[in-house]
Amino acid sequence: MSPTKDQSLIDTNGHSEVNGQKSTNGTFNHPATIKEAISDPSLIVESSFIGGEWIRGDSTFPVYDPATDKVIAEIANLDRQAFKTAIDHAATAFKSFKQTNEHERSKLLHRWAALIRQHAADLAVILTMENGKTLPEAKGEVEYGASFISWFAEEAIRSYGDVIPSQHPNSTNIVIRQPIGVCAIIAPWNFPIAMITRKLGPAIAAGCTTVVKPPSETPLCALALTKLAVEAGIPPNVLQVVTTKDRSAVEELYTNPIVKKVSFTGSTGVGKMITAKAAGTMKKVSMELGGNAPYIVFDDADLDAAVDGVLACKFRCSGQTCVCANRLYVQRSVHDEFVARLLARMKKFKIGSGLDPSVTHGPLVNKAGVRKVKDHIDDAVSKGAKLAYGGEVPADLQGYFIEPALLTGVTQDMLLAKDETFGPLAPIFAFETVEEVIEMANDTEFGLAGYFFANDLRKVWRVATALEVGMVGVNTGKISAAEAPFGGVKESGLGKEGSKYGLAEFQVMKNITLGSL
Numbered sequence: 001m002s003p004t005k006d007q008s009l010i011d012t013n014g015h016s017e018v019n020g021q022k023s024t025n026g027t028f029n030h031p032a033t034i035k036e037a038i039s040d041p042s043l044i045v046e047s048s049f050i051g052g053e054w055i056r057g058d059s060t061f062p063v064y065d066p067a068t069d070k071v072i073a074e075i076a077n078l079d080r081q082a083f084k085t086a087i088d089h090a091a092t093a094f095k096s097f098k099q100t101n102e103h104e105r106s107k108l109l110h111r112w113a114a115l116i117r118q119h120a121a122d123l124a125v126i127l128t129m130e131n132g133k134t135l136p137e138a139k140g141e142v143e144y145g146a147s148f149i150s151w152f153a154e155e156a157i158r159s160y161g162d163v164i165p166s167q168h169p170n171s172t173n174i175v176i177r178q179p180i181g182v183c184a185i186i187a188p189w190n191f192p193i194a195m196i197t198r199k200l201g202p203a204i205a206a207g208c209t210t211v212v213k214p215p216s217e218t219p220l221c222a223l224a225l226t227k228l229a230v231e232a233g234i235p236p237n238v239l240q241v242v243t244t245k246d247r248s249a250v251e252e253l254y255t256n257p258i259v260k261k262v263s264f265t266g267s268t269g270v271g272k273m274i275t276a277k278a279a280g281t282m283k284k285v286s287m288e289l290g291g292n293a294p295y296i297v298f299d300d301a302d303l304d305a306a307v308d309g310v311l312a313c314k315f316r317c318s319g320q321t322c323v324c325a326n327r328l329y330v331q332r333s334v335h336d337e338f339v340a341r342l343l344a345r346m347k348k349f350k351i352g353s354g355l356d357p358s359v360t361h362g363p364l365v366n367k368a369g370v371r372k373v374k375d376h377i378d379d380a381v382s383k384g385a386k387l388a389y390g391g392e393v394p395a396d397l398q399g400y401f402i403e404p405a406l407l408t409g410v411t412q413d414m415l416l417a418k419d420e421t422f423g424p425l426a427p428i429f430a431f432e433t434v435e436e437v438i439e440m441a442n443d444t445e446f447g448l449a450g451y452f453f454a455n456d457l458r459k460v461w462r463v464a465t466a467l468e469v470g471m472v473g474v475n476t477g478k479i480s481a482a483e484a485p486f487g488g489v490k491e492s493g494l495g496k497e498g499s500k501y502g503l504a505e506f507q508v509m510k511n512i513t514l515g516s517l
């Protein structure tokens with residue numbers, strides 16, 4: 001694949017180089033350690049944060065750089081008791097934190113967001129080295145992550161109640177919102193900063209105390225964020241982070257009766273299991289789960305805009321985004337032209353270290369991710385699809401790489417039609433009519449995001465309302481923003497994050513009927 005400067009797929013500013021990582025002969029030297037690549041090495045923390053102390057414990061687990069398959073950190077591997085201790089600290093802290101003034105919490109969050117932005121360059125490098133995404137994407141994510149903290153700093157002071165006229169004489173109903181209590185936060189590796197701030201922003205704004213379980217693939221961003229939160233003045237027991245590789249230890253978070261809310265982002269299977277176990281103590285849950293987004297290109301669409309949308313949406317984080325287009329439906333009359341234009345753009349991709357300024361797509365997070373893309377390609381080809389481009393695992397790269405791939409002649413009976421690929425594979429299905437494509441798009445148990453490109457207004461309204469998803473992009477591949485309610489329907493989850501609705505997920509509503517005094 002030839003190098004390119006085409007960065008139109010990245011929804012942030014252009015490339016920038018990392019601390020002189022370019023060697024004198026012009027080839028890119030990926031740094032061996034994170035500390036040598038950032039300006040403030042104190043941001044690299046490998047311990048958990050419980051009860052206001054950094055806890056190392058007796059055992060550790062490794063974090064791998066997906067671009068090199070080399071260990072870049074050894075993180076504290078804590079047990080179930082550590083979660084219990086953190087929950088107890090959070091319960092004690094809740095007694096006073098729930099009494100804090102909304103404006104005070106708002107100021108804390110504003111200070112934290114400012115510190116995140118101040119350290120954005122280093123955080124982006126840490127993110128790229130543990131997750132693999134390119135540096136411009138990582139910078140975009142740092143700002144995206146900070147935007148949730150800023151947003152909820154503002155929402156904290158707009159947590160309005162209600163006054164409802166009573167049918168009884170001398171009586172009034174007053175509705176107030178209160179923080180729900182101790183919250184458990186469990187996050188995935190694909191957005192190691194934003195998936196955590198999208199939960200911590202509203203939790204802290206609401207006056208809750210938290211215990212965070214970061215993903216074992218990418219804990220360094222969560223720990224660096226925590227260090228900055230402490231610097232910002234967020235009381236230690238309000239935000240605690242427990243790192244572990246032991247999934248059974250995490251059970252404490254969704255079964256301990258002290259925890260009142262579980263906010264989870266991850267796969268649908270794990271989300272269902274957690275929901276079932278959390279039901280044992282009737283915890284409130286938010287579930288941001290897997291997707292299988294349809295991306296529909298109608299014959300009246302602006303085809304160049306539709307190709308831009310695919311680059312932004314399908315290949316973001318090398319295809320490892322829950323709202324990534326998973327199935328590309330293209331109307332038969334524009335199919336060949338669309339495929340040709342998409343192929344021309346994909347030929348400009350370059351895979352490699354996300355820190356290399358000439359690279360457009362980084363590695364996947366692990367070998368299992370590469371295997372899954374391969375399996376989806378092999379299954380589709382065995383059932384009649386054509387591999388039009390890419391799909392090889394490059395022998396000359398050490399990390400978890402696979403070439404972005406384009407498949408044509410894809411049909412609904414193939415594995416990738418049902419299962420989220422979570423990788424850089426663009427499968428093209430041809431369709432004839434609006435009815436047919438709506439039926440195909442909805443033929444999945446998932447319902448997170450959907451996209452389509454069309455110009456006819458009646459068709460736009462019809463399709464936007466018919467898609468069974470929580471979020472629709474019309475003539476755009478970019479739908480995520482702090483102000484927009486994020487969340488799915490069907491088996492893609494429960495609840496909304498971000499937006500004016502996100503705060504309520506961490507609150508309980510209480511009606512006070514005030515009789516005559």
Ligand SMILES: NC(=O)c1ccc[n+]([C@@H]2O[C@H](COP(=O)([O-])OP(=O)(O)OC[C@H]3O[C@@H](n4cnc5c(N)ncnc54)[C@H](O)[C@@H]3O)[C@@H](O)[C@H]2O)c1
Nearest residue numbers: 187188189214215247250265266267270288289290291322
């Ligand atoms: N809807 C959304 O907002 C959203 C956002 C990002 C990712 N996702 C989804 O997340 C998935 C990819 O992320 P992932 O691979 O990290 O998901 P995952 O479900 O494997 O893991 C998510 C988190 O849960 C933890 N975990 C996994 N198994 C567990 C268990 N048995 N008990 C307790 N904790 C457990 C993980 O360590 C991680 O912290 C995809 O399906 C993607 O669509 C959804």
Ligand SMILES: O=CCCC(=O)O
Nearest residue numbers: 190191321322323480
């Ligand atoms: O991967 C899921 C979250 C990505 C986003 O917030 O756009």
